[in-house]
Amino acid sequence: MSNPKYLLFPGCVIPYRLSSYEISARKVLAKLGVEIVEMPEYNCCGYPMDVINHELMLTLAARNLCIAEKVGLPIMTLCNGCFCSLNETNKLLKEDKRLREKINGYLKEVGMEFKGTIEVKHLIYVLSEDVGYEKIKNAVTKPLAGVRVAQHSGCHVLRPRKYVGRDDPENPTTLKELIRLTGAECLDYMDETECCGNPIIGVNEDVPFQMAKEKLDHVRAVGAQALITVCPFCHIMFDLNQPRIERAFNEKFNLPVLHYPQLLGLAMGFPPEELALNELRVKPTELLNQIK
């Protein structure tokens, strides 16, 4: 079988403030034989514009899909939000002829046409479906035995079921399985599938902070040493905002939050500095000492 080849869609927020996710993802993907091609002239996936005008979101997403169709490669996203809008738009426009004609009417103004020839996948599905658990297991040279972590898959990599239709949104196992391949233990905790709260932080901080605090409580209660995420927005909520949450509730969590490829990268033998672990707000010092 030839190696999987993808156009990487970094989105906006990763290049803006979370390069650590992109750096670690590129490192492990290269070593796992996934070929990455840069996405030319891409724009925002459209997701944040859905609240303003649904057709604007669809057209912005479709423009990116058209670029990928022209290159002739599937898209891989690192962000749950990008996966949500690109995947949903791709499926909607493939299935609904009338909607496709309408959006193609807009795209014509920029000299493009949606044809429906490519797929969109999130990083975790590229790893689980294209690379495969066996290959990842074989690439683990430094198993993280004795390390106990918990996962937060986030919403849009699972829901809505009718557009994602891969993992079970009620009992997701993909990320847990991927974590176990590193040799680390993946702990279950209460309300695993709950939202991080980040999407509304721009209009209200109280609710997202309470949501994130509750999640950190539940993760701490089972004794996890770190939380593993696969979305920049979830990561910002739990890592970058953790000191603010600690202040707001007068609590100390000190819970490192790693991007999944950082955890996998450690198990594949990459030194921490190559995985941009120093860029995390909450330093995973104890964890790194343990696996030295």
Place this chain on the structure above:
Amino acid sequence: MSETKSEAREYVPPVIKAEELDPKFKYKMSKIHGAEKVMVCFQCGTCTADCPIARFSEFYRPRRIARMVQLGLKDRLLLDKALWLCSSCFTCVDHCPQGVEIAGIVRVLRNMAVAEKNILPLVYKELATNLMKSGFVYEIPESRLQKRVEQGLPPLPKPNVKEVMKIFEVTGSADLLEKVQTFAKVESR
């Protein structure tokens, strides 16, 4: 009224006046993608019980939104800022026993509030402005772009801002954004 009376006693339930109701609203909503099934909601409340936002907010109730659409309380819905508290986690969509896409209904109502009431939370206007200017919803500073390369990442592809702007124009979004009044925050209790 004496000040010693309890709050509960002074509470006056909001009375819905018949003239507020738009009986055609639910039919109009049913024709818009995402809100097609609003009429089959039988008010079981699963959406609200499972909504992470409702747990921490005193106002945001997805079931109430579905019922208000059925009743045709259009203006109340569109002007209620609680509409902007949904985090689009899609738990309600997956859990609804009737297949009603509550988060889809919320999205349709938000689009309507922008188009007909010309209101929008400030944060989305800022994101849209950045997007029209730079192709990304965050304006990525030059120093960041340089740091990428220093960190061994390939240079970020330059977005085609002209085409992005054109999409804002042809979808009517540029005009909508020109007209909107923004508000900064939404209370949750």
